[in-house]
Amino acid sequence: MAETKITANDNGPLVINGEIELIDGAGNRIETKQATYLCRCGQSSNKPFCNGAHRTANFESAVRA
Numbered sequence: 001m002a003e004t005k006i007t008a009n010d011n012g013p014l015v016i017n018g019e020i021e022l023i024d025g026a027g028n029r030i031e032t033k034q035a036t037y038l039c040r041c042g043q044s045s046n047k048p049f050c051n052g053a054h055r056t057a058n059f060e061s062a063v064r065a
């Protein structure tokens, strides 16, 4: 099993469990935790992280393999 798992939550963020290195567009390292929630709805005011705004934006996406 992979050491890092990425889950596309239904109607919500990408949830990354495990160690990652997150870099911004200028090459700077962004601090992360053991579980990282990345916005994929585009509505977060704390990008690249999810801040729960997907709920009020009624974001809909259910990814299936």
Ligand code: FES
Pocket (backbone or CB within 6 Å): 012, 013, 014, 038, 039, 040, 041, 042, 043, 044, 049, 050, 051, 052, 053, 054, 055
């Ligand atoms: S996915 Fe949660 S704020 Fe965008």
